[in-house]
Amino acid sequence: MDAVLTALVEEKIGPGEQSRLLIQVAKEKIAFECGIAFRSPVFALQYALKSLRLEDGAEVVLSGLSPRYYGQVLEDAHLNAVYCDVASFSAVPDPESIEKVRTKKTACIILHHTLGFVPDTAAILGMGLPVIEDCSDSYGSEYPAPATLSIIGLEERDMLTAGGGAILYAHGKREAAVIRHYEYVAPEYALPDMNAAMAVVQIRDHAKNRGKCHDIAARYTQAAMQTRHKRFSGECNDYAFPLIIETGLKEVKNYIKRHEIAVEDAFSGTAVHAGRALPEQCPEAFSLSLRTILFPLYPRLSATDVEKIARVIGTLP
Numbered sequence: 001m002d003a004v005l006t007a008l009v010e011e012k013i014g015p016g017e018q019s020r021l022l023i024q025v026a027k028e029k030i031a032f033e034c035g036i037a038f039r040s041p042v043f044a045l046q047y048a049l050k051s052l053r054l055e056d057g058a059e060v061v062l063s064g065l066s067p068r069y070y071g072q073v074l075e076d077a078h079l080n081a082v083y084c085d086v087a088s089f090s091a092v093p094d095p096e097s098i099e100k101v102r103t104k105k106t107a108c109i110i111l112h113h114t115l116g117f118v119p120d121t122a123a124i125l126g127m128g129l130p131v132i133e134d135c136s137d138s139y140g141s142e143y144p145a146p147a148t149l150s151i152i153g154l155e156e157r158d159m160l161t162a163g164g165g166a167i168l169y170a171h172g173k174r175e176a177a178v179i180r181h182y183e184y185v186a187p188e189y190a191l192p193d194m195n196a197a198m199a200v201v202q203i204r205d206h207a208k209n210r211g212k213c214h215d216i217a218a219r220y221t222q223a224a225m226q227t228r229h230k231r232f233s234g235e236c237n238d239y240a241f242p243l244i245i246e247t248g249l250k251e252v253k254n255y256i257k258r259h260e261i262a263v264e265d266a267f268s269g270t271a272v273h274a275g276r277a278l279p280e281q282c283p284e285a286f287s288l289s290l291r292t293i294l295f296p297l298y299p300r301l302s303a304t305d306v307e308k309i310a311r312v313i314g315t316l317p
Contacts (some may be wrong), residue, residue: 015190022196033176035169037191041153044166045073048132048149051178058107063093064272064282066112071276083277085284089233092119113138116239121145141237146171162199165191212299213238223314241297242266259312266292
């Protein structure tokens with residue numbers, strides 16, 4: 001709040017010094033060649049696609065558990081979204097699931113690190129197509145290999161929360177040279193200083209906050225092992241605590257509600273939930289979207305609340 005109030009008092013709300021500082025701080029943490037701070041992840045994805053110079057009508061492969069707005073961005077860019085499934089008990093696709101839907105028209109792959117799980121980027125890059133990865137949920141994780149272009153969202157539900165915005169960046173010098181053409185976008189596209197100031201603090205405090213979330217997730221995991229419900233496979237950065245419900249979801253939700261704990265559907269904002277990706281296209285993703293819930297997980301949860309939630313998780317019907 002101090003960072004935001006300082007920006008307000010100094011009347012530096014629009015894009016300016018804080019936005020430039022954000023890119024500098026992010027560059028030090030992530031070690032990329034070039035980065036641009038946008039007002040919205042929609043703009044970041046639009047410019048990522050624009051920089052790849054894909055032909056009209058080209059196909060772009062993406063997971064059924066990707067954010068639903070991806071589909072609209074692709075439509076606006078005159079590109080065709082082709083949805084692939086995720087691996088069993090995984091929130092992200094593997095090379096095999098991508099290969100199943102790949103055609104001669106496939107020109108790009110978008111990898112969303114759903115719920116903080118990181119796909120095998122190195123293997124997917126080996127398929128010979130440009131890859132845009134969205135690290136909004138997985139900031140702070142170790143990545144198998146840098147994608148062609150990367151995005152970190154700064155929206156309310158992202159790992160780094162700045163009230164809105166996104167950073168588009170490139171690790172390679174060739175890709176950096178391309179996106180550098182867009183460094184000086186119109187102010188209406190650029191990230192305001194008010195949001196950038198909050199993002200700078202989020203990056204600097206991330207290690208401390210992540211450590212707290214890791215401890216909370218460890219306690220929840222211990223409790224979940226006492227139930228029949230399942231966890232996702234793969235390493236996660238504790239962005240969230242999802243649980244795949246193996247019994248009646250309604251009964252489980254009612255039980256949680258009686259204990260005055262707020263949970264939410266894990267995939268309510270995804271392509272498969274919105275009907276953009278059809279159940280027959282993505283059966284695993286569709287099944288997971290119907291039975292996965294998220295428990296509260298954020299660094300400022302009190303020890304009392306953590307224990308209360310853990311007890312409920314451990315006694316789920």
